[in-house]
Amino acid sequence: MKPTYEEIVNIDHIASLGSNEDINQILALGQTTANLPASQDTKRTLLLAIDVQNDFMEEIGSLAVAGSKDDVRRLTQWMYRNLSSLTQVICSLDCHSMMQIFHPIWWLDKDNKHPDPFTIITYEDVARGVWKATNGETDRSLEYLFNLESAGKKQLCIWPYHCLEGTEGAKLESEFTKMLYFHAAARNVRPRLVYKGQDPYTEMYGIIHAEYDKEGYVNKEVLDAIREFDAIYIAGQASSHCVLASAEQILAYFKDDRSITSRITILEDCMSPIAGFEENTKEKFNMLRERYGIKIRKSTDVVL
Template sequence: MNINTQLPIPSHFDSGKVGQVWRVPYQDRAVEAEDWAKQQGIQPAAEDKTRICLLIIDAQNTFCIPEFELFVGGRSGTGAVDDNVRLCEFIYRNLGAITEIAATMDTHTAMQIFHPVFWINDAGEYPIPAATNITLDDVQKGVWKVNPAVAYSIAGGDYPALEKHALHYVRKLSDDGKYPLIVWPYHSMLGGIGHALVSAVEEAIFFHNIARMSQTNFEIKGSNPLTENYSVLRPEVLQGYDGGPIAQKNDFLIQKLLDFDVLIIAGQAKSHCVAWTIDDLLTEITALDANLASKVYLLEDCTSAVVVPGVVDFTEQADAAFARFASAGMHIVKSGG
């Protein structure tokens, strides 16, 4: 990987603020970025001979700030914060080599199949988020049922159709060997602070945008109420109970990513959205040309697994996935080189 890690880190970067939320002073940073590019001899991205893309997955407050809904602490307890310190430093040190940054944005509203309000039991209770898996057996036995009240907003009032979809959905997850449907806390809510990128990461991305004259590529995922969307490349389920499409692969992004000479991947969480995205990318690569895997680099120290102490630890699953990606020809690297 042709990456120059010798650039200094601009003085505005404060690693102690990476775990906090604050407003990026865009105009100040824009002026500084233009001056920085001149001082460091950084050329516009259009002049790159080797085109490098950095794909940052879901570096949002909801996953990366300790007091937010789904903070990815990893086994250390500070995982996502530490990861983002290294990620910001990686962007600044390699500012002159990264051609484009693509940032995915997990994007949700309240009434979605993985949020509590979608489901209800006979007592009229919603499932407890992060502690409830809804299995095929649960739905078949009526342990959990679709909340009739949500049909008005997301199914045009057709409750029977929504019931059929729910049963089909959990059966499809089971048949495909995927994780069971997890009921998550409300998170990455569109319009909320949790949806926003971590301030320090957003600042680094904006600085890169101006310094390299390279528009950041923001990719929205997860807004379909009828399916999960861990991977930015495709939702978990594409078809409804009647065989009709409910979602589709992001073929445009797949092709765009594979057109780069080098693709670097970081973000959260290693065990879920990162692993799912890489797995889908590998599927596409295998179908086209297995040798393309060699252009993919995974920043292992800029991603952490989901760990809820005493409840669940996905570290081993995440490490196993990365080992499989490495066996396929992808490179597992550290952000420092």
């Protein structure tokens, strides 16, 4: 017999650091839920959950996204309703060290002060000596800024320290984690976790590749996985940055294969933008819909 949603997720504990999550109990609930193993699905469906992590949760996160708690509630409810048809979940996780190019400690001004969060640092600023790298990597930082700006990428923004490896902020949100592992046990499938953003010299908003790096790393494992599914659903945080970048990168890679891009649906009520990016985010997702044939739908309207 299928347990109730409330036996798995406590919506009052969404975005609560230190929430008491008994994964053994959740796994036991999942194992007693009668479902065909995911390996036997005739229609294969994928949820790509982008950065559903504590540091992006309102009230507790260092880079909190307004609306994120309700996003987690709606996403876990959608996963529960579609348990028997959701084949696989892939989760991306931001994972950073303190010393990264987008964190304050990387930079000093003429008065030996670090930049405030949300400061924009440009190539011209660094070339003129407004900012210098604290680790002697000013030349390499200039190279990054030059390539970033030449390619028309997002400007280098200094973010609050977030998703530092080993901290509570880097963990998956606890109630989402419970639903993730309930699904895994019920469908006898391992959730796949993909870490990103560990290169100190670059930003990596999207799950596929960095904004710029010398080696040109591309996460072929995720791209190859996407090919395997008949339907792909994307949600997470923040819609204006990491979700949007992930969608753009995936669609650009498959731009010549409409049979794949048309399989992608954005769950618009399971993600929220960083404040100030609302209209720009909506416009960009609408452009992706027009260009690649993706769908943008509310989770309550999607039944697998």
